[in-house]
Amino acid sequence: MNTEINRHSMKKLRPQEKYHAKTFTDTSMTSSVYWVLLMDPECGNEKGLASNIRTKALDSIQNSNSHLQVKDTANFISLGKSLLTHLKEGEESKWSRMTFFSLREDKLYRVIQKSRTKANENIYSNVIAASIPNIRITNLDKPVIISYNLINQIATKPQCVYWDQSPGQDPRWSTKGCITSEYVPGEKVLCSCNHLTSFALQMIEEKNIHFISNVGCGISFVFLVLTVIFHVSFKNLRKLMTSKILVCLCISLAVSNLIFLVGMQEYATTKPAACKAVAALIHYFLMTSLMWMSVEVLHVCLHAAVISETVQRSFMIRSSILAWGLPMIIVSFTLAINYTNNYIRIEQTCWLSAVPFYTALVAPMGIILIFNVFIFSIDFWYLMMLQTNTTLKLETKRTRILGIVGVFVLFSAAWILAFFSFGETDEVFTFLFAIFNLLQGMFVFFYYCIYTKNTRDVIFSCVHKRKEENTRENDTYNKSSTTRERTDVLIAETIT
Known part of the structure; x- marks a missing residue:
């Protein structure tokens, strides 16, 4: 899903504040529907914009809750206002053309997934991206926060990565500039990155x-x-x-x-x-x-x-x-x-x-x-x-x-x-x-x-008993052999 927030849709929000873009799957639909939500959490009643991948329509929304809350199945990305310091004079208008991506089970996602460098490393999340056209955003004072939900995930050792397309090397997943700031097993992972690009969560199976x-x-x-x-x-x-x-x-x-x-x-x-x-x-x-x-x-x-x-x-x-x-x-x-x-x-x-x-x-x-x-x-x-x-x-x-x-x-x-x-x-x-x-x-x-003494006694008793049985068997066999020999001698004497 690609959602572009244009100047008209941004007019109700204040670009000098902190905004949130959230992506989640609407489980009420028969097929996956992804949303992007741009929020202004500093307002008393959070307000923002929502985009539907099917209709591509932007609707104004308001949230009466005082806290930023997302559905259990949600992932989201949070952008700080320090982002504005990377815009040169005259480029402020480009803020309103910020583009958000949520990629899953499409051609680009499969290409990225196939390029992983180790067989035991996998991408277990949506690829979430935020970018401003023709502007490279790096070394942010306040990092970009990406939250991933881990419900129904089975892998271990989460690692925050981004898609590195630096010149002179093959595209690959990299951890440079990204850290795992919070990890709650089975619930969520928070990633902090100092640049804008395509982010994902990599799980390493030990x-x-x-x-x-x-x-x-x-x-x-x-x-x-x-x-x-x-x-x-x-x-x-x-x-x-x-x-x-x-x-x-x-x-x-x-x-x-x-x-x-x-x-x-x-x-x-x-x-x-x-x-x-x-x-x-x-x-x-x-x-x-x-x-x-x-x-x-x-x-x-x-x-x-x-x-x-x-x-x-x-x-x-x-x-x-x-x-x-x-x-x-x-x-x-x-x-x-x-x-x-x-x-x-x-x-x-x-x-x-x-x-x-x-x-x-x-x-x-x-x-x-x-x-x-x-x-x-x-x-x-x-x-x-x-x-x-x-x-x-x-x-x-x-x-x-x-x-x-x-x-x-x-x-x-x-x-x-x-x-x-x-x-x-x-x-x-x-x-x-x-x-x-x-x-x-x-x-x-x-x-x-x-x-223990009980088991030693039992073992010794069994061994001793077995020896006695063998001795009796040998004695019985010897007696039987002696009796047969005497019988043979008597028979021979009688015949002669």
Whole structure:
């Protein structure tokens, strides 16, 4: 769309003030309709001009709102009055012939898009342009502000660029004179540029760092599954309450990793329904993982207090209902309150929007953390009071506490880093998330399958039992062989 604001249409506005040109898609139309709006925000009631690409008619408009507001799907460009200082004497009339462009899915846009220099860099916005015929505007005192809406965008790392057609070099996207002044993931990007030209938003997909994140999740998932298989395979471990809780915790952690690994790919994040499902499932299994950690902490305390076996047997049933059910209630309420906006896509990630992130995740996590600290305090008090001749051995008690502390610290570190990875410094946090998530899976496997006394005893018992079985089989075979030899000798003697 090309809209030229002529002298007649500008007569109601004051060129010495600050004007805004806005472009957006009118979603009420069956096909894309782009508008340009020139505003004077310093008026009590904003007034300006609107142009329709179909009719090319200019209409005077007024905005009764006191603040400059645009539709959610809008992009806009803001021009400061310092622009006038670049007009020579006698050229003021050219201000009224300023031209605005909004280019999308046309021949020129496709040509520009094909000329990008790197395969992993793409233009994810309209090309917005503002120019004055036959005048080159550079080195502005107050920069041109271009705002881009990021709703439904899937790429990461925004970068403000302009179309550089400098003599002596091939046309290309360049960042010279443009900076990213504000970035709100999943919402908007503000670009500041000191010249007039064609502007766009370039998104760089960090494929390598996402590959590292996927590898970390995959390896962690494998170790967690191996831990479940190990504790389910041995009868002596299956009947232990500690192993039952650990299996539930590992299942929850493993499913979280699996959903993150499979659900954060482009084929899922580009579909709104699938993206909401992925975000809700990750939310649910993160909450269940925290709940099962609390169950283990509470069970250590109950075991230390030597609670009756009847209470111990009912503990698992009650814990299962609470650990699997409470997160389900939280997620269901989050979906029911605002199905459309509570689970959204932020860059390439499906996740909670700002308000439910704090109310439905951070707040419950804080409550669980306070609960765990309180129970840990009781556990450590029992640990200090514990005598060597009590039913619960001191070594076992210390091992269980250290184990759950290790899992909780690694889990918290990994997913806190995952939350931070949604921002501009996502490379560092994503890498650290991959490392801590990998360490979490490895820690669970080696600590609970190799290091702890219960598992070592089971392994040694199985090895010893297998040796005894082999010994008995060998003895039986030897006895059988000896009996056959004696029988053969007797038969031979009888024949002779």
